Amino acid sequence: MLGRVIEARHLRVLRAVAATGSFSAAGRELGCTQPAVSQQMKALEASAGTPLLVRSGREMRLTQAGEALVRHATGILAGLTAAEEEVAAIAGLRAGRVRLVSFPSGSSSLVPTALAALRAEHPGTRVSLEEAEPPKSVETLRAGDCDIALAFRYEGAASTDEWDDLVVRPLLADRLVGLVPEGHRLARTESVALGDLAGEPWIAGCPRCRGHLVDICEGAGFSPRIDFATDDYPAVVGLVGAGLGVAVLPELAVESVRAKGVRTVALEPVVRREIVALTLPDLARVPTVAATLAELAKAAAR
Amino acid sequence: MLGRVIEARHLRVLRAVAATGSFSAAGRELGCTQPAVSQQMKALEASAGTPLLVRSGREMRLTQAGEALVRHATGILAGLTAAEEEVAAIAGLRAGRVRLVSFPSGSSSLVPTALAALRAEHPGTRVSLEEAEPPKSVETLRAGDCDIALAFRYEGAASTDEWDDLVVRPLLADRLVGLVPEGHRLARTESVALGDLAGEPWIAGCPRCRGHLVDICEGAGFSPRIDFATDDYPAVVGLVGAGLGVAVLPELAVESVRAKGVRTVALEPVVRREIVALTLPDLARVPTVAATLAELAKAAAR
DNA sequence: AGCGATGCCCAAGTCTCCCTTATGCTCGGA
DNA sequence: TCCGAGCATAAGGGAGACTTGGGCATCGCT
Numbered sequence: 001m002l003g004r005v006i007e008a009r010h011l012r013v014l015r016a017v018a019a020t021g022s023f024s025a026a027g028r029e030l031g032c033t034q035p036a037v038s039q040q041m042k043a044l045e046a047s048a049g050t051p052l053l054v055r056s057g058r059e060m061r062l063t064q065a066g067e068a069l070v071r072h073a074t075g076i077l078a079g080l081t082a083a084e085e086e087v088a089a090i091a092g093l094r095a096g097r098v099r100l101v102s103f104p105s106g107s108s109s110l111v112p113t114a115l116a117a118l119r120a121e122h123p124g125t126r127v128s129l130e131e132a133e134p135p136k137s138v139e140t141l142r143a144g145d146c147d148i149a150l151a152f153r154y155e156g157a158a159s160t161d162e163w164d165d166l167v168v169r170p171l172l173a174d175r176l177v178g179l180v181p182e183g184h185r186l187a188r189t190e191s192v193a194l195g196d197l198a199g200e201p202w203i204a205g206c207p208r209c210r211g212h213l214v215d216i217c218e219g220a221g222f223s224p225r226i227d228f229a230t231d232d233y234p235a236v237v238g239l240v241g242a243g244l245g246v247a248v249l250p251e252l253a254v255e256s257v258r259a260k261g262v263r264t265v266a267l268e269p270v271v272r273r274e275i276v277a278l279t280l281p282d283l284a285r286v287p288t289v290a291a292t293l294a295e296l297a298k299a300a301a302r
Numbered sequence: 303m304l305g306r307v308i309e310a311r312h313l314r315v316l317r318a319v320a321a322t323g324s325f326s327a328a329g330r331e332l333g334c335t336q337p338a339v340s341q342q343m344k345a346l347e348a349s350a351g352t353p354l355l356v357r358s359g360r361e362m363r364l365t366q367a368g369e370a371l372v373r374h375a376t377g378i379l380a381g382l383t384a385a386e387e388e389v390a391a392i393a394g395l396r397a398g399r400v401r402l403v404s405f406p407s408g409s410s411s412l413v414p415t416a417l418a419a420l421r422a423e424h425p426g427t428r429v430s431l432e433e434a435e436p437p438k439s440v441e442t443l444r445a446g447d448c449d450i451a452l453a454f455r456y457e458g459a460a461s462t463d464e465w466d467d468l469v470v471r472p473l474l475a476d477r478l479v480g481l482v483p484e485g486h487r488l489a490r491t492e493s494v495a496l497g498d499l500a501g502e503p504w505i506a507g508c509p510r511c512r513g514h515l516v517d518i519c520e521g522a523g524f525s526p527r528i529d530f531a532t533d534d535y536p537a538v539v540g541l542v543g544a545g546l547g548v549a550v551l552p553e554l555a556v557e558s559v560r561a562k563g564v565r566t567v568a569l570e571p572v573v574r575r576e577i578v579a580l581t582l583p584d585l586a587r588v589p590t591v592a593a594t595l596a597e598l599a600k601a602a603a604r
Numbered sequence: 605a606g607c608g609a610t611g612c613c614c615a616a617g618t619c620t621c622c623c624t625t626a627t628g629c630t631c632g633g634a
Numbered sequence: 635t636c637c638g639a640g641c642a643t644a645a646g647g648g649a650g651a652c653t654t655g656g657g658c659a660t661c662g663c664t
Contacts, residue, residue, distance in 0.1 A: 006386055008310045024611055036652055038613070043650090049393035054446060054584040055612080061446040063588055064399060065392045072385035076378055083374035084308055090367045091351035097366060144356065144363040282356040286365055326640055338623055340641065357641080360631070
């Protein structure tokens with residue numbers, strides 16, 4: 001037994017021979033020469049262990065084994081082309097699903113814009129969206145439970161090598177702004193230094209932001225007194241508006257909130273926050289993921 | 303696109319990788335090395351046009367396209383192994399059908415013996431049997447409507463090259479015997495020459511036999527007066543027994559008939575008839591056909 | 605009956621593909 | 635920090651497949 005197993009290629013040839021009744025015609029149909037067909041059939045007969053074709057004079061007939069193979073070939077080749085088509089549909093962005101995880105404020109405008117553009121461009125694609133804060137979302141990504149994680153990082157943060165095994169695609173450069181109630185002593189200034197707010201009661205955002213807030217405040221020489229902490233940005237803004245304290249929030253997060261009774265003042269020096277899309281190196285090469293990343297970048301560029 | 307189409311081999315590897323979760327383990331399962339698996343997967347991903355696997359740290363995950371392929375692979379590989387098993391069953395004589403065509407007197411003992419032995423040896427095989435006289439049966443064989451034709455030929459017949467594109471397997475050496483009624487003037491002789499019967503009324507067998515009878519009689523210098531002709535051998539014997547004439551029949555045909563009131567006498571010189579099995583060269587290599595031919599030969603050897 | 609067309613087989617050459625061995629690298633655990 | 639497991643890559647060798655060219659048989663036509 002030289003040819004050990006039956007290959008799909010053999011079945012294609014056999015089917016063509018059975019359909020045309022001739023090696024030459026099968027060769028023309030398959031785009032190869034007649035000896036190629038002849039050799040393939042010889043190899044297939046060697047694999048089968050029995051003749052598959054009977055040449056009687058001019059015409060070519062199938063043996064019983066040949067008939068059995070052709071009968072099976074129909075289903076096998078149909079399954080194969082179905083598989084190819086499904087994969088091609090995914091590769092060609094006519095199908096496929098991308099699982100996206102975003103931090104809450106990121107989904108407000110960036111994600112909807114990008115997903116709308118993706119759907120318009122590639123109607124067959126589907127996106128599932130969940131919300132999670134960065135430490136959790138990256139975990140989800142590494143665990144294989146999502147394809148793209150939207151996250152952010154603060155300039156000069158200690159854990160800058162946390163993502164060096166990931167594909168990091170910068171989307172937006174955000175900055176922190178200070179929030180003070182109207183009528184606050186600093187409400188009319190152009191910009192404030194963090195130290196100017198040292199004695200104020202603080203209202204903090206999500207855990208990660210709170211941690212960073214403490215870091216930069218300690219860098220400015222004080223430890224903030226945090227009276228409230230919530231990851232609900234409108235709530236933070238509302239608390240500031242009610243005069244219960246001051247806050248430092250990402251500018252983009254403030255933009256999507258109607259701020260009543262609140263003044264935003266620039267921070268000096270500027271503290272930058274970078275919003276990025278994260279994915280695994282292998283996933284970055286998946287067409288649906290790549291297309292989604294591209295739409296996110298386009299949406300970020302406005 | 304280097305690898306153009308998806309091959310069954312690729313799917314086997316992919317399935318093994320998906321099942322084991324590792325290239326090395328898949329290689330062990332498939333009996334090849336890890337780089338072989340690695341290259342196969344790279345080739346498959348090139349064919350697919352999209353990554354199929356995601357390596358995240360230690361573990362290996364399927365992409366959506368990979369999942370689709372594995373899902374299809376199950377059915378495709380099942381169909382492939384089913385095809386292989388069916389062909390192997392035919393090649394291994396555990397299944398399969400042989401279409402046999404025999405001349406009437408040949409089926410009497412030779413064919414039943416052979417078929418009984420075939421069924422005992424290979425219970426899965428089936429044989430279909432039809433009866434036809436040699437010119438017709440060979441036609442059936444050439445047309446692909448049967449696999450083995452039992453036929454006979456007379457020694458020194460003119461058309462000795464009629465079957466030279468067929469596989470001719472001699473089974474039995476028969477001879478012609480003379481049949482005369484008891485009480486006939488030649489009923490007590492050991493042997494007769496054809497010329498001794500020149501003036502008798504003749505009873506002939508099947509068309510082919512009748513043609514040969516006329517030939518050999520003319521070779522002996524006379525033209526037989528044929529009063530009756532039938533391809534029913536018992537009828538011929540009966541007619542002779544009733545004293546309506548003499549006949550020349552194959553010895554084997556006479557053996558299976560209870561001859562009442564008939565004497566068989568040897569012919570001098572001897573006229574031989576050879577019973578053969580015919581098949582197409584390609585068909586002779588089909589295991590079921592070869593096995594049937596072998597059983598026929600064994601049955602002929604008693 | 606001769607002739608060309610068609611179709612298959614065979615042989616040899618070339619080329620591609622695949623598998624192997626060997627090596628380096630990364631990751632995770634002791 | 636070292637070690638084991640696992641994957642990637644490169645190079646080499648070998649098997650398989652396709653092609654070209656030639657020969658032969660069959661069928662149909664003149």
